[in-house]
Each structure stands twice: as C-alpha cells, then as structure tokens.
Amino acid sequence: MKGSRSAALRRARSAALIGLAVAASAGCSGGAHGTREEAAELSARPPGTHSWTGRPCDLLTDAPPAEDFTLGSTTDSASPDAREDVGENGARPLYRRTGCLADLKGPDGTFWKLSATASVYEDSEPARHAYRVKEDLDRAHGRGPEKVHDTAYALPADDGGRPGRTLLLWNGDLVLTVSAYAPHGSTEREVRKDLEQILGNSARRMEDGLRDQDAPSPAP
Numbered sequence: 001m002k003g004s005r006s007a008a009l010r011r012a013r014s015a016a017l018i019g020l021a022v023a024a025s026a027g028c029s030g031g032a033h034g035t036r037e038e039a040a041e042l043s044a045r046p047p048g049t050h051s052w053t054g055r056p057c058d059l060l061t062d063a064p065p066a067e068d069f070t071l072g073s074t075t076d077s078a079s080p081d082a083r084e085d086v087g088e089n090g091a092r093p094l095y096r097r098t099g100c101l102a103d104l105k106g107p108d109g110t111f112w113k114l115s116a117t118a119s120v121y122e123d124s125e126p127a128r129h130a131y132r133v134k135e136d137l138d139r140a141h142g143r144g145p146e147k148v149h150d151t152a153y154a155l156p157a158d159d160g161g162r163p164g165r166t167l168l169l170w171n172g173d174l175v176l177t178v179s180a181y182a183p184h185g186s187t188e189r190e191v192r193k194d195l196e197q198i199l200g201n202s203a204r205r206m207e208d209g210l211r212d213q214d215a216p217s218p219a220p
Contacts, residue, residue, distance in 0.1 A: 050171075101113075
C-alpha cells in the first residue's frame with residue numbers, strides 16, 4: 001500500500017513538472033506574439049500642444065509600422081491654409097490639416113495601405129468638440145465605436161473589399177485619424193492583430209512627432 005502511494009506521488013510530481021515545462025515552453029514560444037499585442041495597445045497620454053508640419057510622412061519613417069512590415073512609397077497631403085470648423089454655439093474655430101498616405105509591405109510580400117490625417121486646432125476645446133461629434137456620428141450609424149481609451153476609439157473600415165480598421169484619437173488641440181487596410185482576399189479575423197499594431201504605432205509616432213515639447217500642456 002505504501003509502495004503504491006509512493007508511486008502515485010512520483011507520478012503526480014512528474015506530471016506537475018511536465019506541466020510546468022509545457023507552460024514555460026508556451027510562454028517562450030509566445031513571446032513574440034505577446035510583444036505584438038503590447039505594441040498594438042495605445043495608452044492615453046497627457047494632453048499636449050501640437051504643431052502643423054508639411055512633411056508628415058517623415059514622422060512615420062524612423063521605424064517599421066509593425067513587426068516585419070516595411071514602409072514603401074509615401075505621399076504628403078498637407079495644406080498650410082487654415083480651415084473653419086463648425087463649432088459649438090455657432091463658433092468657427094480654425095484648424096490646419098496634414099496627412100500621409102503610404103504603401104506597406106507585409107512579411108509575406110503582400111501590399112497594405114496606411115493613411116494618417118491630423119487636424120491641429122487653435123485650441124483644445126474645439127478639438128474635443130470635433131472628436132465628440134465624430135464619435136456620436138459613428139455610434140449613431142452603428143459603426144462601433146470600440147473604445148481604446150477615454151480619448152480614442154477604433155472601428156472597422158473597408159476599402160473596395162479590403163478589410164481595414166480606423167483609429168480616431170483626441171489629444172489637446174489635435175484630432176488624429178489613422179486607417180490601415182489589408183490586401184484583397186484577407187479576412188478581418190486574420191489581419192486584425194496586424195492592423196491594430198500598425199494603427200497603434202502610427203498614431204503614437206504622429207502624435208509624438210507633432211507635439212510641441214516646449215509648449216505648456218493644456219488643461220485636461
């Protein structure tokens with residue numbers, strides 16, 4: 001009886017050790033995937049003051065847009081002229097827009113698309129209002145939105161049958177819209193992780209590149 005109990009304990013101990021080894025192996029092999037998930041997360045930043053640039057694509061060229069992706073041809077779409085927005089109570093706040101269109105090459109050689117548009121307002125309150133209006137419209141039309149954090153949300157997008165995602169972000173006097181599209185024939189489920197990583201990285205770089213580091217931060 002004692003021998004059988006000892007054998008059972010040895011088997012249980014062996015099974016536990018095997019389980020620990022399998023878990024450790026899974027954790028190591030999944031390390032790259034964990035990094036990708038972390039990169040896809042977009043954390044809220046304190047409000048900042050931002051400046052317009054005529055070379056917005058330069059803000060995206062310092063690092064790959066996502067793991068194993070490369071940035072291809074880019075086109076700046078920046079206008080220095082101020083535009084009028086329709087604000088609250090008939091106000092006409094001014095803002096300037098700058099944006100980048102880019103081709104991306106995936107790990108398997110397929111071609112993806114990226115667009116990023118930044119609207120820099122004369123003040124933070126009109127930017128907040130513009131962001132909230134867009135969010136309300138997207139919600140009213142049943143397009144989402146999926147909260148990323150308190151001042152950013154994402155929603156599905158489509159470009160002629162190419163599955164994509166769009167991210168909208170508000171920070172201080174900035175409203176930023178980033179969209180990415182996968183190749184034709186892809187499914188949303190297959191490409192969602194890559195799309196989220198592309199959006200998160202691109203939004204971080206655009207917001208950081210446009211931020212005026214010397215300017216005092218506006219009130220939240």
